[in-house]
Amino acid sequence: MDKVAPVTIVNVGYRSTNYWVVSAGTSRLLVDIGWPGTLGIMKANLRKIGVPLREIRYALATHYHIDHAGLAEELKREGVPLLVLDVQVDAIPIMKTWTKPGDNYVDITQNGNIIISFEQSRQILSQIGIAGEILHTPGHSDHCISLLLDDGSVFTGDLPPEAYAFDNPCALASWKLLREKGATRVYPAHGPIKSIDETPGVRSPE
Numbered sequence: 001m002d003k004v005a006p007v008t009i010v011n012v013g014y015r016s017t018n019y020w021v022v023s024a025g026t027s028r029l030l031v032d033i034g035w036p037g038t039l040g041i042m043k044a045n046l047r048k049i050g051v052p053l054r055e056i057r058y059a060l061a062t063h064y065h066i067d068h069a070g071l072a073e074e075l076k077r078e079g080v081p082l083l084v085l086d087v088q089v090d091a092i093p094i095m096k097t098w099t100k101p102g103d104n105y106v107d108i109t110q111n112g113n114i115i116i117s118f119e120q121s122r123q124i125l126s127q128i129g130i131a132g133e134i135l136h137t138p139g140h141s142d143h144c145i146s147l148l149l150d151d152g153s154v155f156t157g158d159l160p161p162e163a164y165a166f167d168n169p170c171a172l173a174s175w176k177l178l179r180e181k182g183a184t185r186v187y188p189a190h191g192p193i194k195s196i197d198e199t200p201g202v203r204s205p206e
């Protein structure tokens, strides 16, 4: 079997939001795409970890809310293709209704968007050296998705923590799916990385 470089994960987030650079060597995926009007901060944070924009093969938003996809169009203009799941397409134009003029949000056009189905995700990811798939995980919004790597790392966006989702059957079903698919380590869009079995706010012994 070929020796495959393990996937590495680095947070380039700011303003209480995590933006994850998932890398297989220098082939990279950006999971969640910055607040509107913050391209300079995003670029500076990428520079700090030594990641040129051209190494980011795709940007992927867990969902189209402004703290998660605010820079999508600007990054496209910088040469980073936007990977969109088919369930997310209709949410994109709605995003601008949540922005104010002062946010300097650049509206996301359809130009160059790469629209895929969940079934296609494993193949698309494998082409950039990342073993994993993208799953539909509604619960925060209907169009929320999660990236699940084969090593058990899962990027859940704003999916409400399982322990607090007792009144949200949709979110509970999403967590059930993620567990069945082998998720072990949770990389949320806000807050620290956790084991999937760790109750939020309670420290598990290391």
Ligand SMILES: [Zn+2]
Pocket (backbone or CB within 6 Å): 065, 067, 068, 158, 189, 190
């Ligand atoms: Zn959020």
